Amino acid sequence: MASGTEVRVLAVRNAARSGAGRLPSWFADEGITLVEVDGARAPDRPDGWAAVLLLGGGFLPDDDARAPWLPAQRALARRAVADGVPLLGICLGAQVLALAAGGTVRGAHGEPERGSCTVALRAEAATDPLFRWLPRRFPVIQNHRDQITRLPPGAVHLAANEACPVQAFRLGRCAWGVQFHPEADADRLLRWDEAALAGEGLDLAGLRERALAAEPASAAAARALVAAFAAVAREHAGSRTGVAAGPENAWNGARPPG
Secondary structure, eight states, X not given: OXXXXXXXXXXXXXXXXXXXXXXXXXXXXTTEEEEEEEGGGOOSSOTTOSEEEEOOOSSOTTOTTTOTTHHHHHHHHHHHHHHTOOEEEETHHHHHHHHHTTXXXXXXXXXXXXXXXXXXXXXXXXXXXXXXXXXXXXXXXXXXXXXXXXXXXXXXXXEEOSSOSOSEXXXXXXXXXESSOTTOOGGGGGGSOHHHHHHTTOOHHHHHHHHHHHHHHHHHHHHHHHHHHHHHHHHHHHHHHTOOOOTTTGGGGSOOOO
């Protein structure tokens, strides 16, 4: 981008405890300002933004009674896809994208995933603008019991694991959904409810220990994903202003690992 041109990305926060985490500092490293807003204040169109992030939350993507801003968020997701505005949906945000585009999401489906879990890339990821930079297998932070059970028509399935087959997908040219949490580090588990996890037969101390052990690899994969998405956002911002995001700005001087 040209010097002095601010690249701004909208982050929609669906729950007070499901904010952007480490993403603002990572986007700042990439020369991008992340603007976080509550779901109730978010627009239903992506106009004026270089990209959009849809963050997590503890409800289903069509739970409009509990979260009355969800219809506008689904409209925002549909419009971003239609207009070619880069979008990254995280956990609930991925489910919002899938549902808005004609996929299916089921509540309390399959095995809950909590703490550090491993996901594996599918063959389709080899040419994806984001996922081609990631290792074939990498650890991530998970915290969900709802799942995308059918992808929208035309979606590209990018990553999976046994507990949750849809871990990542792309819709259109530049909209992605990930079931896992690249914004969350191992310290996020310090805020989790030990009694609730015990009710699921899980030991919070053990979950924390495993997440801390996996943190270096988890952070590296998440950082590469964010760097790749930031490059897509800069490219889109450049196309709107007529200024190309030249190679001197790509990846903020360092390419993600291959």
